[in-house]
Amino acid sequence: MTSLRSLFLVGEIGGNDYIFPFIFGRTIKKIRPLMPQVVAAITRARCMLIEEGVVDLVVPGQFPIGCTSLFLTLFQSANESAYDPRTGCIKPYNVFAKYHANFLKKELQIMREQYPHARIMFVYYYITVMSIYRTPKHYGFYGGTLRSCCGGGGPYNLNTSAICGHTGSTACKDPSAFVDWDGIHLTESAYHHIAKGLIDDGFTSPPLLL
Template sequence: MKTMNILVFSLLCCLSSKSVLSSSDHYNAIFNFGDSYSDTGNFLITGALAYPEIKNLPYGETFFHHATGRCSNGRLIIDFIAEAFGLPYLPPYLAVAEGPPVRMGVNFAVAGATAIDASFFSAQNITLWTNDSLNVQLGWFKSLKSSLCTTKQECDEYFKKSLFLVGEIGENDYSFSFLFGRTIEQLRPLVPQIVGAIIRAVSILIEEGAVNLVVPGQLPTGCFSLYLTLFQSANESAYDPKTGCLKAYNALFKYHNNYLKQELQKLREQYPHARVMYADYYGASISIYRTPKFYGFYGGALRACCGGGGPYNYNNSASCGNPGSTACEDPSAFVDWDGIHLTEAAYHFVSKRLFYGGFTSPPLLS
């Protein structure tokens, strides 16, 4: 069985992200909504006041060799998806909003964005990085739409050949709440509201003409070094013995994912003409936390590549890019980049599993 796993993984590795997929699976454009897991520069253009570190190296060091506004050392899942369909990397909306139409796709994601509107959090005295929530991003899309097509028939034809990604989004709704002292017990009842915001966004996009939509779930955030550092427990039973991740936090994110899947099924019944795909980011990535060295992550999965020391190399007062922090020599050997985001190598691993590993339902490739 182990030999078979090695063979399958070797096959996946040989499938280059640069290879363009068959014409039957081809899209002419990609439109992306989300947060820092897929932002390609919008937050940077706004000034990145809450997280200025992403303006400089080591962010972007591996592939682009300069900071691009991506919260990683290189490419993100959305970049590998664009490569796979032979499309250019998605420009951030704020860089092209006033320019000529960008017909091959646009990225509306903003680092720090929430699924629920920012006003909800300010009413609870929770400070966010940005007010550019999912609702704001939808507004940007509607503003851009008139430059892409005019008549309903033209829009239908154009969007029929476009891929829409709605997320990952929602992680910040939980994380900022945790950082401001909320507990898992307090946030669990919020799951329907967070998922509801995502579902409403998908519905709006379908009404606007979207036909092919990918809606990712949450990653196993209880494995991230920020969580492991800030929410560490003296109770050994708080940790998953197979991964070392925080069980209760991951249980919350799994609950979110299951709730999201249920609501997406209702959407499919409501819009039978649309292809609504669930991308299982959790399932696609959890195996690298169980056996990181098996998949080539010899630096491990729980310790950040870039950070300021401590058991998991995460130090809130010396986070990646700040004085006192250092970056590892080989980010490709690590899963965790800076405590809350993955390395390019880990994002590449997840993206290949979405395409070829059966972690998108229905399959991303028809």
């Protein structure tokens, strides 16, 4: 088998498997049992790549979905304890994302034992993005951390009747000042800081650069 020396970043996988059921009314309690299936699919995909010769593989976790303007809009709560007082994000959905990361990391350790010749690196997307949400101005984001740049109005600039790109929506003048682009995806500037964090700040385990 020929080794492929390129760095493979495949993911993040599994986000839509959780997000769409949430949007259509499934609760965290009902979706959590799906996690072993989602993580197993992720693991199988990575194993197939290694079997094809990949030796440097980056496996990302999930983003903190409780900070997205989509979830903040759809799952608003009158219960203040549901929100992180530091960031304004919805705590239960972020706890779910962290639970996924812990589950995935355990499976990756099994993969490392199965394929000792491969470098299987876990990417802490959650920690990387949360560092931005906690100190947005440090990264140059002044447009409102939890508001989307492109949307149709409302407290978080997300209106399900006028989502980004549809009639009634508008985009901000300076996307680089925003973290959230359209309610669920981040802006190019946010992704830039995430990439920088993975390369320079050690948000991978083991480290991306030796």
